[in-house]
Amino acid sequence: MLNRSFNGGVVIDNPHPVDTVEIIPAPLPDKVVLPLQQRIGDEAIPCVEVGDHVLTGQMVAKTEDHFSVPIHASISGTVVTIDDQFVPHKSGLKSKCITIESDGKDQWIKHTGCGTDFLHCDKTTMIEYIQASGIVGMGGAGFPAHAKLEGIQDCHTLIINGTECEPGIMCDYALMQHHPREVIRGVEILLHICGAQRAIIAVEDDKQEAINSLLMYCHNDRISIVKIPTKYTSGAEKLLVKALLDIEIPSGGFAIDIGVVCQNVATTKAIFDAVIDNKPLVSRIVTVTGSGIESPNNYEVRLGASFEHIVSMASPNTNQHDVRMGGMMMGVDVEDTTAPICKITNCIFVNDAVEKPKTQECIRCGQCNQACPVDLLPQQLYWYAKSENTDKAMDYNLADCIECRCCDYVCPSHIPLAEYFSFAKALHRKTTEEQYRTDVARERFEFREYRLERNKTERAKMMAAKKEELKKKMANDKAQKDKIAAAMARVKKTKKAKNDAQ
Amino acid sequence: MMHSNALNTNQIMRQVIYALGLGVGAAYVFFGWGVVVQITLAMVTAVVVESAFLSLRKRPVKASISDGSAVLSAVLLAISIPSIAPWWVVVLGVAFAIIFGKQLYGGLGNNPFNPAMLGYAFLLVSYPLQMTTWAGEFLNLSQAIDVIFNLSSIDALSGATQLDAVKTQLALGKIISELDVNSISQAWINVGFLLGGLYLIARRIITWHIPVAFIAGMVVVSSMLYFVDEQIYLPMQNHLMLGATMLAAFFIATDPVSASTTPKGRLIYGFLIGVLVVVIRVFGGYPDGVAFAVLLMNMTVPLIDYYTQPKVFGK
Numbered sequence: 001m002l003n004r005s006f007n008g009g010v011v012i013d014n015p016h017p018v019d020t021v022e023i024i025p026a027p028l029p030d031k032v033v034l035p036l037q038q039r040i041g042d043e044a045i046p047c048v049e050v051g052d053h054v055l056t057g058q059m060v061a062k063t064e065d066h067f068s069v070p071i072h073a074s075i076s077g078t079v080v081t082i083d084d085q086f087v088p089h090k091s092g093l094k095s096k097c098i099t100i101e102s103d104g105k106d107q108w109i110k111h112t113g114c115g116t117d118f119l120h121c122d123k124t125t126m127i128e129y130i131q132a133s134g135i136v137g138m139g140g141a142g143f144p145a146h147a148k149l150e151g152i153q154d155c156h157t158l159i160i161n162g163t164e165c166e167p168g169i170m171c172d173y174a175l176m177q178h179h180p181r182e183v184i185r186g187v188e189i190l191l192h193i194c195g196a197q198r199a200i201i202a203v204e205d206d207k208q209e210a211i212n213s214l215l216m217y218c219h220n221d222r223i224s225i226v227k228i229p230t231k232y233t234s235g236a237e238k239l240l241v242k243a244l245l246d247i248e249i250p251s252g253g254f255a256i257d258i259g260v261v262c263q264n265v266a267t268t269k270a271i272f273d274a275v276i277d278n279k280p281l282v283s284r285i286v287t288v289t290g291s292g293i294e295s296p297n298n299y300e301v302r303l304g305a306s307f308e309h310i311v312s313m314a315s316p317n318t319n320q321h322d323v324r325m326g327g328m329m330m331g332v333d334v335e336d337t338t339a340p341i342c343k344i345t346n347c348i349f350v351n352d353a354v355e356k357p358k359t360q361e362c363i364r365c366g367q368c369n370q371a372c373p374v375d376l377l378p379q380q381l382y383w384y385a386k387s388e389n390t391d392k393a394m395d396y397n398l399a400d401c402i403e404c405r406c407c408d409y410v411c412p413s414h415i416p417l418a419e420y421f422s423f424a425k426a427l428h429r430k431t432t433e434e435q436y437r438t439d440v441a442r443e444r445f446e447f448r449e450y451r452l453e454r455n456k457t458e459r460a461k462m463m464a465a466k467k468e469e470l471k472k473k474m475a476n477d478k479a480q481k482d483k484i485a486a487a488m489a490r491v492k493k494t495k496k497a498k499n500d501a502q
Numbered sequence: 503m504m505h506s507n508a509l510n511t512n513q514i515m516r517q518v519i520y521a522l523g524l525g526v527g528a529a530y531v532f533f534g535w536g537v538v539v540q541i542t543l544a545m546v547t548a549v550v551v552e553s554a555f556l557s558l559r560k561r562p563v564k565a566s567i568s569d570g571s572a573v574l575s576a577v578l579l580a581i582s583i584p585s586i587a588p589w590w591v592v593v594l595g596v597a598f599a600i601i602f603g604k605q606l607y608g609g610l611g612n613n614p615f616n617p618a619m620l621g622y623a624f625l626l627v628s629y630p631l632q633m634t635t636w637a638g639e640f641l642n643l644s645q646a647i648d649v650i651f652n653l654s655s656i657d658a659l660s661g662a663t664q665l666d667a668v669k670t671q672l673a674l675g676k677i678i679s680e681l682d683v684n685s686i687s688q689a690w691i692n693v694g695f696l697l698g699g700l701y702l703i704a705r706r707i708i709t710w711h712i713p714v715a716f717i718a719g720m721v722v723v724s725s726m727l728y729f730v731d732e733q734i735y736l737p738m739q740n741h742l743m744l745g746a747t748m749l750a751a752f753f754i755a756t757d758p759v760s761a762s763t764t765p766k767g768r769l770i771y772g773f774l775i776g777v778l779v780v781v782i783r784v785f786g787g788y789p790d791g792v793a794f795a796v797l798l799m800n801m802t803v804p805l806i807d808y809y810t811q812p813k814v815f816g817k
Contacts, residue, residue, distance in 0.1 A: 006815070238815065251816035360511045360569060361611035365758040366709070369765075374815035379763055380807065397814045412511045 002228045004246055006239045008373040009231045010406045012167045014206070015328070016289045016296045021174045021209065023285055023298045026313060031101045032074050032304025033340040035087045036061050039142030041068030046098055052079045057109040057280045060098050069134040069144050073100055074282035074302040076107040088307075088325045088339040090332040097340070100304070113278035123193050126275050133274035134281045134343075139165060139172075139235065139264035140326055142344040145271060149193050154259050158190055158199040159244060162210065162265040163228065165235025166327025169347040171285040172265050174298040176203065176210035180217040183265055186272035187223055194261050199223045200244055201265070204230040232329060233373045233404045237262045251400050266346070286341060288314040290350040292321045307337040307348055316350055324349040329405045360413035368407035368417060374400050378407040378417050385424035390431060393424050401425070514707055515570030518753065519577055521701050525694035525749060526581055532687035534641035536585030539650055540592050541577055547596040548576035555605040571610045575599055578618035578753060582746060582793075583625065584636045586649045591632050595621040615800045616760045622793040634789065636663050664688055665745045666789035668736065677733040683740050692748040699752025708756045711768035716751040717742065719776020727784060741780060750779065750792040760800045767803075767810035775799045 036044045044061035048054060054073040061071040080101045084094040113129055114121035131146035139161060160183075164172045176183055187199050203211050205227045214225050226244060233239055238249045240262065247258050255262050263271070266284065273279040282303055289296035294315040301310050307323060324331040325345055341348075368378035376397055384393035398421060407417040509517065529537045552572040556563045566572075576596045583592060599621030607613040626633045638661040641649065662670070664685040671681050702708045720741055727735035741747065746754075755761065755775050762771040775795045782791025 242815070248816045251814065253816065357510065358565065360565075361609065363511055363514075363571075363611050363758050364761070364763050365514065366763040366768075369763065369812070370709075375812045376814060377764060377807075377811060396811065397817070400814050400816065412509055412514055414510065 002226055002243060004243060005229060005231070005234070006242045006373050007375055008371050008406060009233045009239070010371050010409050011231050012329075012409070014167045016168055016291070016293070018170070018296050021170050021177055021298065023174045023178050023300050024313070026299045026301040026305065026310050028075055028102055028104065028106055029302055029305035029309050031077075031080070031099060032302055033085050033306070034060065034071050034074070034098045034100070034304045035085075035340065035342060036071065036096045036098065037087075038068055038071075038136065039344060041065045041144070043096065044068060044071050046082055048079050048098070050079050050082060053077070053103075054079060054100060055107050055109045057111060057282055059280075060100075067144055067147055069131055069136060069146070071098070072134055072280040072282055074304050075100060075102045076105055077102040086336045086339045088332065088334045088342065088345065092335055111278045111280070113274065113276050116276060118189055118275055119192060121275070126189065126193055129274050129278050130271055132280075133270070133278060135267060135270045135274055136343050137264055138266035138270060138284060138343055138346065140330070140344050140346055145263065145267055148256075148261060148263070149190075152194050152256065152261065155194040155196045155256065155261050156198075156259045157245065157261075158187070158194050158196040159240060159255075159260060159262045160187055160190075160199060160201040160265055160268055161235060161237070161240060161262055162201055162203040162207075163235040163240065164204060164207070166232060166329050166331075166347075168289050168296075168349065169287050169327055170289075170296075171287045171298050171346050173207045173210050174287075175266055175269060175285055176207070177213045179269055180210075180213040182269045182272045184214065184217045184220070184223065185276070186268035186270075188220060189271060189275050190261070190263060190268060191222060196261065197222065201225045202228050202234075202240055202244055204228055204234070206230045232409075233402070233406060236373070236402055236404060238402070239373050251397075281343065284341070284343060284345070286310060286345055287347040288350065289347065290321075290324075291352045292316050292319055292350040301341055303342060304340045307334065307339055307341065310341070311337065311348060311350055314350075317352070320353040322349075322351045322353050324351070329409065330403070357414045359415050362411075362413055362415060365412060367410040367412065371406040371410045373404060373406060374402060376401055378421075381424070382415065382417050382420055385420040388424070388427060390424055390428040394428060398424055398428065509705075509707070512569050515574050517705060517707055518702065519570065519574055521698035521707075522577060522581065522695070522753065524698045525691055526577075528687075528691040528694035529581060529585070532640065532690070533585040533637040534639075535643040535646035536637055536641050536650060537581065539643075539646050540583065540585055540587070541580040543589055543592050543650075544576035544580035544596045545573050547593045548572040548600055551597045551600045552605070555601060556609070559605065559609070561609065566609065569610060572600055572604070575604070575617045575621075578749075579621045581749065582618065582622050583633060585646070586635065586637045586641070587632045588652055589650050591625055591629055595625040598624045611759055613759055614803070616754060616757045616796050618757075619754060619793040619796045619800075623797060626788065626793065634662060634666055636661055663745070663789060665783060669783075669789050672734060678736065679733065683736060683744075685744060688745065689743040692743050695748035695752060699748065702752060702756075708752070708758075709765075709768065711765055712756045712761060712772035713751040715769040715772030716755050716776040716779075717747075719773040719778075720747065720780050721776075723777050723780040727780070735784060741783070745783070745790040746792045747779070750775070750796065754792060754796055755799075760796075760803065762803050762806045762810070764807055764810040764812060766812070767806040770806055770810065771799055771803065774802075 042065040044063045046061045048060045054060060056073060056076045058073045059070045060073050063070055077100050081099045085097040087095045127146050127149050135145040137143040162172055162176055191199050211225055228234055228243055234243055237255055241255060241260055242248055249255055249258055270281050283300055285298050285300050287298050288310055297314055299310040323334045323337055325334050326347055328349055362379055362382055364379050372378055380396050381393050381398055401421045403418045403422055405418045549567060552567060553563050556566050579595050579599055580592055599617040603615055603617030603620035604613045668681055668683055699713055703710050721738050724738040724741040728737050755772055762768050778795035778798060779791045782794055
């Protein structure tokens with residue numbers, strides 16, 4: 001058990017604890033909706049057409065962008081539409097998706113990877129398998145796994161994040177408990193790719209069953225399993241590294257800058273599937289929980305199935321519900337439950353709709369700065385964000401805010417602080433861009449003025465020089481003329497003298 | 503790391519008012535019903551004035567009144583002024599505090615100065631006589647009403663506070679050992695506020711920083727002075743147990759809106775208020791210095807906050 005930690009954070013009791021953590025396989029959905037736009041990178045380009053028959057695991061959209069991964073059919077069936085659909089995103093906007101109707105057979109494409117004896121494979125091939133299998137960070141960030149693994153030079157420690165991050169979510173817990181072998185093998189694969197000396201699997205201390213399962217399968221002395229205190233935001237990469245290694249990732253930097261690679265356990269399991277079998281990522285484990293759910297549980301479900309598909313399995317009550325993707329803290333509200341489950345959907349919260357408490361004025365009580373895990377002063381940031389004074393907010397290190405909403409959680413005035421901060425960040429980006437553009441324009445203008453002025457003075461100088469030269473020349477000319485005249489006069493004189501003599 | 507104390511702003515204000523109970527109770531025991539009448543007058547005035555100004559500013563009246571901040575300021579001011587002061591003193595003071603101390607700055611959360619102390623300073627400067635004449639004995643309800651509403655003379659019932667008396671005597675050339683520098687009533691009132699303050703710390707409504715630094719500031723300066731000359735400077739324990747010390751340390755200096763918010767800043771802020779309180783008591787023209795010390799330090803809060811930012815993660 002680790003005693004060391006980071007400052008701040010909040011302890012939130014699990015709102016919907018369960019006795020046994022299971023993984024229930026969800027039935028094949030009748031249709032799946034696969035969004036082409038992923039968390040980062042360009043939109044993927046469809047490589048199937050409406051009417052095509054596809055197999056499970058077949059690539060349906062490819063990408064040329066380095067920060068994206070291809071998209072695979074998660075069921076076998078027929079492509080019925082390629083159009084705009086609702087996706088789970090806080091903007092609430094529609095986005096282009098491929099819709100596949102199931103033929104009920106779930107026929108897979110053929111796939112072979114490195115096999116269980118993966119050590120003979122080279123790293124590049126493994127990373128190619130990982131990208132080709134469409135693996136992104138499944139903890140919620142959605143960062144492409146291959147991009148984190150490429151070109152690693154000095155990595156001393158690999159950290160596997162099994163902390164589950166937010167109260168109520170238990171998909172990673174279930175995964176570690178029921179698939180420990182795959183997780184441990186996945187860690188070994190990652191150790192091989194990163195070249196790290198050791199790997200630490202971090203698990204929160206309320207997940208004893210998971211720790212027991214992992215210990216049973218872990219026979220590699222380079223892998224250790226470390227229990228960390230259950231408190232919110234310990235799942236955030238920077239804070240997890242701080243808690244485990246007591247190293248702070250520099251502001252604006254990444255884990256690899258200090259020789260650390262972090263991966264989530266679910267991603268690790270997906271990497272195992274990708275490297276051993278070259279099996280594309282077509283399903284994931286999703287927790288369904290919340291006050292509107294009678295028996296919270298985990299479901300293994302095909303990507304692209306609707307939220308409803310598994311929510312209906314978890315016996316929801318008949319009240320009006322607020323649905324949220326991800327955790328109660330950092331998740332996003334989803335208006336439409338027909339939206340598809342995607343690779344980052346770790347949890348669906350179905351809560352009885354309740355009226356949100358009214359926001360009051362900030363009384364500067366300072367509870368937020370005690371809760372902030374990165375030691376910011378949220379009440380000062382709020383003051384400047386509210387008055388759109390982004391320069392001052394940046395002075396107070398706005399850019400370091402991880403938007404974990406610990407401050408919102410403890411605020412006695414119920415101020416949505418993190419929302420103000422993400423707004424202020426966007427505003428700052430915009431104003432800096434605008435500022436940059438006006439700066440460039442002003443510089444150009446000033447340079448033009450300078451150039452005109454310079455031309456003018458240079459011209460004047462040149463003219464003056466020319467005049468001078470001319471004058472000199474003229475003066476020279478005069479001297480010449482005088483000489484000629486003198487010569488002429490001499491000649492005349494001699495001529496005259498000659499004539500006179502004759 | 504913290505657990506949420508799950509209190510909202512209204513509950514916080516209410517808890518602070520409840521925590522004042524012990525100190526107010528002690529004041530009641532020694533001064534009688536005047537304390538209750540003053541607090542009632544102050545609360546009524548606060549609600550009326552705040553409502554009027556909120557409706558002038560076209561803000562939701564009920565929501566803002568129910569946050570309890572105006573009532574809290576009123577109670578703090580009422581217990582700072584003498585229990586036998588005429589009714590218009592407390593009414594004027596509270597009205598000034600709410601209007602000029604709070605609403606004109608934009609209401610709760612936007613005021614740079616502690617409203618109760620602004621009201622107190624206004625009263626002390628304008629009506630020094632009424633503000634320094636304290637009840638000498640327990641008054642029952644009808645006596646208190648008689649005195650406060652000017653129905654009978656107050657001379658027989660009144661006296662100066664201990665701090666005031668000591669100051670006057672010292673000015674007359676007496677030395678500390680010749681004076682009675684203890685006051686049972688004030689000691690009990692201070693203990694009452696101290697206990698209430700400890701309750702607030704235990705409930706995580708205030709942090710320990712400001713009260714501890716405040717008391718430390720007072721202890722350091724008063725001990726130094728006492729060390730220099732024990733005949734003309736009060737010992738440290740008298741400073742702590744006389745006047746508004748504990749009320750200021752736990753309830754007034756800790757007003758979150760007008761205080762520093764960083765941990766280091768709170769230490770500096772509290773310490774310097776403590777220092778100023780003793781300096782004003784000893785060298786200033788007024789017997790107690792809490793109001794001026796707090797107001798002076800309120801002005802420095804933006805500066806303190808700016809230069810005491812905690813080290814941000816990864817920097």
